[in-house]
Amino acid sequence: MATITRLSFDVAGLADFHATTPTIPERPIGERRKYRAIWISDVHLGTRGCNAEMLIDFLDHVDSDVMYLVGDIIDGWAMKKRFYWPATHNDIVWRVLKRAKRGTEIVYIPGNHDEMFRQFTGLDFGGVKIKRQAIHTTADGRRLLVLHGDEFDAITMSHRWLAHLGDAAYEMMMTLNRWLNAVRRWMGLPYWSLSKYAKQKVKNAVSFISKFEEIVAREAGARGVDGVIAGHIHKAEIRGIDGIEYYNDGDWVEGCTALVEQYDGSMEILHWADEMAARESQPESEARLAAA
Numbered sequence: 001m002a003t004i005t006r007l008s009f010d011v012a013g014l015a016d017f018h019a020t021t022p023t024i025p026e027r028p029i030g031e032r033r034k035y036r037a038i039w040i041s042d043v044h045l046g047t048r049g050c051n052a053e054m055l056i057d058f059l060d061h062v063d064s065d066v067m068y069l070v071g072d073i074i075d076g077w078a079m080k081k082r083f084y085w086p087a088t089h090n091d092i093v094w095r096v097l098k099r100a101k102r103g104t105e106i107v108y109i110p111g112n113h114d115e116m117f118r119q120f121t122g123l124d125f126g127g128v129k130i131k132r133q134a135i136h137t138t139a140d141g142r143r144l145l146v147l148h149g150d151e152f153d154a155i156t157m158s159h160r161w162l163a164h165l166g167d168a169a170y171e172m173m174m175t176l177n178r179w180l181n182a183v184r185r186w187m188g189l190p191y192w193s194l195s196k197y198a199k200q201k202v203k204n205a206v207s208f209i210s211k212f213e214e215i216v217a218r219e220a221g222a223r224g225v226d227g228v229i230a231g232h233i234h235k236a237e238i239r240g241i242d243g244i245e246y247y248n249d250g251d252w253v254e255g256c257t258a259l260v261e262q263y264d265g266s267m268e269i270l271h272w273a274d275e276m277a278a279r280e281s282q283p284e285s286e287a288r289l290a291a292a
């Protein structure tokens with residue numbers, strides 16, 4: 001229980017947190033796109049890598065009947081090393097709890113970076129249900145297993161030290177990514193993911209990713225479900241693997257993506273940096289929408 005006390009907010013007070021005021025005011029809820037279900041993961045609140053403003057913009061433009069938080073939402077590992085919790089990170093927690101209060105079913109499946117919440121499996125915090133994994137049934141009746149994905153690390157990463165080596169390189173890349181995008185912002189250019197670009201170029205990362213995807217799909221197949229939805233590897237994807245539907249909702253550190261289900265059961269990945277860039281290049285259409 002010692003790990004949880006390191007967090008700034010106390011769990012008992014969380015239920016009333018929605019009654020406070022966020023730093024970034026919420027947009028009117030009437031203008032939101034409505035989905036049957038939304039999946040987000042790998043937000044890494046508590047780290048500088050988290051694109052909090054972009055996620056706030058996302059949460060203020062979409063709504064759903066159910067929202068799955070597919071792990072690594074709060075980065076307990078990073079917070080143990082150095083405490084970092086800006087107001088925008090509180091704003092995200094506020095928005096999630098507010099949604100729960102308004103009637104969205106929120107399912108939180110802790111990942112490896114927020115494994116401290118796994119001890120609360122089965123509990124409900126202000127309408128946020130904590131589960132180890134979940135089964136989502138789509139509008140057209142397909143059964144999808146929802147899990148974070150770190151449970152397969154032992155298989156995908158045969159050498160533990162190799163994983164830590166990756167960690168250091170990854171952290172350096174994240175720092176570079178932040179600087180690069182600060183410069184791009186200053187130059188008026190849209191967000192661009194350096195590591196996403198690098199990953200596509202690095203063969204090792206590609207083989208790790210495809211191995212992860214195959215193992216997760218195989219496990220889902222063994223459990224007799226139609227498909228699987230994971231996070232963890234920060235790589236959004238929709239593809240079929242040996243008759244199993246594999247979905248990954250990506251992350252909010254690099255790609256800034258979410259997975260959504262439409263009311264007819266069709267699935268889609270939303271690339272939020274692109275959506276924001278498209279909106280900014282057409283400010284008049286947004287203004288028209290607001291006026292309508």
Ligand SMILES: [Mn+2]
Nearest residue numbers: 072111112232
């Ligand atoms: Mn993870």
